[in-house]
Each structure stands twice: as C-alpha cells, then as structure tokens.
Amino acid sequence: MFEFWTGGEAIPIWGFVVRATIVYVYIFLIVKILGQRSMSSIDALDFIFGVVIGDILGEPLTDGSLPLGGPVSAAATIAALHLGLSYFALKAPRFRRVIEDEPIILMRHGVILYEELRKAKITLEAFMMDLRLSSASDLTEIDYAILEMNGQISVIKKSSYESVTLRDMNKNTVSKGYSTVLIEDGEIIEANVKKVGTIDWLRNEIHKQGYANPKDIFVMTIDEAGQTYISPKNISMNV
Structure with a gap:
C-alpha cells in the first residue's frame, strides 16, 4: 500500500502520481520557505541549489524502485544549508563576499x-x-x-x-504609482474597488467611458494618480 513511499519493482501508475504530487508540493514549500527571488537576480549559489534539488528529487519520479524518504530528507538538508548560508550572509558582510561574487x-x-x-x-x-x-x-x-x-x-x-526628465525641465508631475485591477474578465473585484471607492462609483466611471455593463470590459485598472485604463472584452480585429 505504501509502495509509493518505500519503492518497489512494480510500483503502480497511481504510485507515480502520488510521488509527483508529494515532490511538487514539497518543492513548493521549500521555495516558499526560502523566500521570493527575482529570476533575473539568481546567483550561482541559487543555481547550484536548483540543480541539486532537481537531481535529488527527479530520479525517484522516474525510478519506482527507489524509496522516497531518502531523497526527501536529502533535499530538506540541502534546503536547510542553503537557507543557513543565505541568512548568515545577511548577518556577516565579510562572509557574504565568500559566497557572493563582487561586481x-x-x-x-x-x-x-x-x-x-x-x-x-x-x-x-x-x-x-x-x-x-x-x-x-x-x-x-x-x-x-x-x-x-x-x-x-x-x-x-x-x-x-542621460535622458532628460521632467525634473530636469523644472516640471512637476503626479506619481502614477501602482495600478490596481478593478475589473477582470467582466467580473468586478470588490476587494480592490473598496480600496479606491465604491461599487456605485465604479459603475459611474464605466458609464462615463461608454460602457453599460462591467461584463463588456476585459480589464479595468486605476493608478495612484486616479487615471483609469479600460480594455473592452469584445474588440474587432479590424480596428
């Protein structure tokens, strides 16, 4: 019954499905614990970590005779070491230069x-x-x-x-900031609308833009300067 974990010569198909689910959730949890990283800012240590984890957990997914407990424990050890090095690098600037390359x-x-x-x-x-x-x-x-x-x-x-900015020209402008999605695929996102106004306010806004119903809108956003953007749901390709 527990061949999906202990391994066996003739592990059934459902066993591989269970293994894949366990490994996916396990890696997902590891990544969440380690924290978010921008893909463009992954350094050599992160790359090595990804390769090693993939190699450790990848083989049991294709070879049913291998037990899953060992690779899971090894992956947890690698993740703990990686997290420890990252944390230590934050606390010890001198050590940081050992694991991170200087520009x-x-x-x-x-x-x-x-x-x-x-x-x-x-x-x-x-x-x-x-x-x-x-x-x-x-x-x-x-x-x-x-x-x-x-x-x-x-x-x-x-x-x-360098490009000339409005500040160079002694002109002030309002910061647009972060755009918030108010309508997505015709559905009003009430939690976001409450941050900037009310549902009645939203309906008045879309009426001003010439739309009778939120269902006609694919996406509507508003930035911190109050400027709205609307893209209709049905648009002719000839426009």
Missing part, C-alpha cells in the same frame, strides 16, 4: 578594462553583445559597465547622454 567593473570612464574582461572570462564580442542588449551600442556614451553578481552587465551612461 567587476569592465569599463571605467569610457575605457574598456581588458584585464578585467580576461578575469571575468568575457570575450570582446560577448561584451559588445551585452551592451547592445542593454541599449548601449555606442561606446562613446558609456561611463561605466559592470558585471553584476547574477552574470548580467549593467551600464551607466555619461551624464550628457
């Missing part, structure tokens, strides 16, 4: 640092490609180029090539 300056004051490129094992062609991907193909505009700890190259342009 490497590849270009300073418009000059490409050849030795730093070699240190980072980046060819000139790869460096130029990353600059183009950062919308900085003109080398004369770049002040600094930095290889960050997640492997991406960030670019700081010279002040004379």
Whole structure:
C-alpha cells in the first residue's frame, strides 16, 4: 500500500502520481520557505541549489524502485544549508563576499578594462553583445559597465547622454504609482474597488467611458494618480 513511499519493482501508475504530487508540493514549500527571488537576480549559489534539488528529487519520479524518504530528507538538508548560508550572509558582510561574487567593473570612464574582461572570462564580442542588449551600442556614451553578481552587465551612461526628465525641465508631475485591477474578465473585484471607492462609483466611471455593463470590459485598472485604463472584452480585429 505504501509502495509509493518505500519503492518497489512494480510500483503502480497511481504510485507515480502520488510521488509527483508529494515532490511538487514539497518543492513548493521549500521555495516558499526560502523566500521570493527575482529570476533575473539568481546567483550561482541559487543555481547550484536548483540543480541539486532537481537531481535529488527527479530520479525517484522516474525510478519506482527507489524509496522516497531518502531523497526527501536529502533535499530538506540541502534546503536547510542553503537557507543557513543565505541568512548568515545577511548577518556577516565579510562572509557574504565568500559566497557572493563582487561586481567587476569592465569599463571605467569610457575605457574598456581588458584585464578585467580576461578575469571575468568575457570575450570582446560577448561584451559588445551585452551592451547592445542593454541599449548601449555606442561606446562613446558609456561611463561605466559592470558585471553584476547574477552574470548580467549593467551600464551607466555619461551624464550628457542621460535622458532628460521632467525634473530636469523644472516640471512637476503626479506619481502614477501602482495600478490596481478593478475589473477582470467582466467580473468586478470588490476587494480592490473598496480600496479606491465604491461599487456605485465604479459603475459611474464605466458609464462615463461608454460602457453599460462591467461584463463588456476585459480589464479595468486605476493608478495612484486616479487615471483609469479600460480594455473592452469584445474588440474587432479590424480596428
């Protein structure tokens, strides 16, 4: 009966289904405990953790003869070590430099640092490609180029090539902030509406925009400046 956990030579199909469910929920809980990470900011340690966890828990899903208890315990140990290292790095800045790479300056004051490129094992062609991907193909505009700890190259342009902002023009503007979804797929999200107004207020707003019913709206949002956006549910492709 418990072959899905202990393993066996002829584990039934339902056993694999149960194993897959257990592993999925288990990994989900581990990720929630470790905390949210931006996919673009995953460092080498996070990558190694993901590969090891996948290897430990992946094999029992395809080989029914392997018990599940051992891999689950091993994954918990790896997760605890990873969480411990991350926590210790937050508390001990000196130790942080051991497990996290220092940013490497590849270009300073418009000059490409050849030795730093070699240190980072980046060819000139790869460096130029990353600059183009950062919308900085003109080398004369770049002040600094930095290889960050997640492997991406960030670019700081010279002040004379920075985009002009409203503040530079001595003009003030209201911050739009975060947009809140009020209607999604024709359904009013009452919890969000209560944050900015009432249902009656919402209905008046959609009537002002020319809509008779929330069902006609695919999505409606409002930002912190009070500006609303509406996308209708049914729209002609010829528009």
